[in-house]
Amino acid sequence: MGIDIHLGDAIDGLDKHQSESIDCMVTSPPYKDSDGYTESLMRHVFEAAFYTMKKDSLLFVNFGHLAEDKMRPFKVAMLIESCGFTLQETFVWVKNHYRPIQGKRRVNNLTEFIFMFSKGDMPELDRLAVGIPYADKSNVGRYADTDLKCAGNVWYIDYDTIQSSDDKLHNDRFPLDLPLRCLKLAGVKPGQLVCDPFTGSGTTALACKQLGLNYVGWEINKAHYETALKRVAI
Numbered sequence: 001m002g003i004d005i006h007l008g009d010a011i012d013g014l015d016k017h018q019s020e021s022i023d024c025m026v027t028s029p030p031y032k033d034s035d036g037y038t039e040s041l042m043r044h045v046f047e048a049a050f051y052t053m054k055k056d057s058l059l060f061v062n063f064g065h066l067a068e069d070k071m072r073p074f075k076v077a078m079l080i081e082s083c084g085f086t087l088q089e090t091f092v093w094v095k096n097h098y099r100p101i102q103g104k105r106r107v108n109n110l111t112e113f114i115f116m117f118s119k120g121d122m123p124e125l126d127r128l129a130v131g132i133p134y135a136d137k138s139n140v141g142r143y144a145d146t147d148l149k150c151a152g153n154v155w156y157i158d159y160d161t162i163q164s165s166d167d168k169l170h171n172d173r174f175p176l177d178l179p180l181r182c183l184k185l186a187g188v189k190p191g192q193l194v195c196d197p198f199t200g201s202g203t204t205a206l207a208c209k210q211l212g213l214n215y216v217g218w219e220i221n222k223a224h225y226e227t228a229l230k231r232v233a234i
Contacts, residue, residue, distance in 0.1 A: 001193065001214040003205050003232045007225045010197035010218040011041075014048035017216070022053045023192035026179045026204045028062035031072060036220075042076055045197050046083040052195070055120040059085055060182040062093070062174055064112045077115050085117035089153055093178065096158040112174075114155070114182070127151075129184040155181060179207035188213055202228025 006013055029045065030037045049059065061080065063073040081087055091114040098108050131148035134140055140147045157177045179196075188194060190212035196204040199217035201224055208215035209232050219225040 001216070003209055003214075004216045005199055005202065005205060005225065005228050005232070006216075006218045007220075007222060008218050009220055011044045011048055013216075013218040014045065014052050014195075014197060017048075017052045019051050020054045021193065022049075022057070022195045022216075024058055024060075024183065024186050024188045025049055025053060025195045025197070026060045026062075026182045026207075027196045027198050028174055028200065029076075029198050031064045031066065031076075037072075039075075039079065042079050043083065046080045046085070049195075049197065050084040050119060053119045056123050057119050058088075058123060058182075058186045059117040059119065060179075060186075061115045061117070062112060062178065063115065065109050067106060073113050073115075077113075080115070080117055085119055086122070087115060088118050088122050089116040090114070091116065091153045091155050093174075094154060094156045096156075114178070116182075124187065125185050126187040127185065129187070130181045157181070174203060176203055176207055176210075179204040180210070183207060183211055183213065199228050200224050202231045205232050 029042060053059065059080075061076070063076055066072050077087055077090075093112045093114055095110055095112070098110055101108055127150040128146070128148045130151055132151045133147050134149055137147065139149075143149070155178075157175050159175050183194065188211070191214065193214045193216065194204065194208050195215070196217040199205060199219035202217075202219075205215045205217055205228060207213075217228075219228060
């Protein structure tokens, strides 16, 4: 199958997709009203996602903060659970940069969430595939035969530095290492099928290409769709 990116609506695309055919999903839906967020959109997409994903598979949802609605990430997580999924873990992504805010009533936000859901039973994780070295090397051999331990649920992932706004592929992009970590942790094998219903600039698709995974996704914005095609063609 390879990398299959469609220009169009994710709900229509998922509705036409075969049931229980997707092995893993990694996505970052719009979380701002100005980018198209609605509760109805979230519900319809994740109901369709539940239908198309295989039993005992994992769904990773990256969701940012909103100054005007700090509860929105958690409301969306509860909505996804109401579609049939079970929230298994919440990762906190610590970013290496931020746009300084003005005023004296808020602090700068340095994090986003990555919610990990399962459909059905929780599958085994490949924790050492995204493991980190022991700070105290005396622990090597005491707890494991390798100098790796579980990285936990706080992920430090840097953005690539960009020099101008022209280099910014998407207003709410995430680094390539984010979907790579999700897919490695989930233990997705070469040839299995990964989906991102909100393809954006194609970062999850690019991660799948690097790992030898099949990919299907949809993007409703033509400019982002064309950017995604160019990136995976590299």
